[in-house]
Amino acid sequence: MWNGLFFGLVSLFTPQASLPDTAAMEAEIHQFAQVYSIDTGRIHVRKSTMNNPSPFLTNSGVKACVLHVNQHADAKRVWSHFLDTGHEGSESAFLAFTSAHELTHCLMSEKGKRVAARQALQQHLGVQFKNNMHFEETLADLVGLAYVQKVAPEYYDVVFKRVKSIRTDFSNRDPEHDSSQALQAHTIAFAAQLFAKPQNVRLADASVR
Secondary structure, three states, X not given: OOOHHHHOOOOOOOOOOOOOOHHHHHHHHHHHHHHEOOOHHHEEEEEEOXXXXXXXXXXXXXXXXEEEEEOOHXXXXXXXXXXXXXXXXXXXXXXXXXXXXXXXXXXXXXXXXXXXXXXXXXXXXXXXXXXXXXXXXXXXXXXXXXXXXXXXXXXXHHHHHHHHHHHHHOOOXXXXXXXXXXXOHHHHHHHHXXXXXXXXXXXXXXXXX
C-alpha cells in the first residue's frame, strides 16, 4: 500500500494519529480469518520503531509472515494523512482495509498460491502484470476493499474513493503500485471469491476459468 511518492506528500506538520497496538492487529487477523482462508498460525504481529515511513510492513515467507506495526513518527504522519478524509468514525474501516491488504501478502507467501492467484486474476482482467509486486499490490487492494464491504459496509465508499484517488494520482510515477484500472466492482468481487469462506473457490479451478 505504502510507497515513497505517497510519503513525499506528507507534511512534517501533519498530526500523528495513533497506530493500533499488537492486540488490535491480532483481533483483525482473527476476524479476517473468519472470512478468508488464511493460516493464522503463520502470522506474527510485532510492534516496531523502524526508520521507515510505512505504518505497516509485512515480511513474508513460506514458514512465517511477520506484520510490523511501525510506531515511528513519520509512519504516524503517513497514517494520519491516509485517514484524513473528513469522515469521522471511518478509522476502523481504514484499519480493516490496511490489515486485509497486508494479510493478502501473507496469503501469497503460502506455497503455491501466488502463481495460481496471479494466473486467475490476469485471466479475469485480460492483462499481464509487470511483475509479482504489481500483481500482489493490485490483489491486496482488491481483497482489502472486498473485506471492507463485508465488515464495514457503511464506510466502503469512503475507503474505495480514498484508495482509488491515491492509486490514480501515482499511476504514472509508481507503476508497480498502480491498481487503479483493476479497482472495479466486478474485479473486487472476483478477488474476494478466490479466498472467501465457506464457498471458497479453489485457486486451481479459478485459474482455468
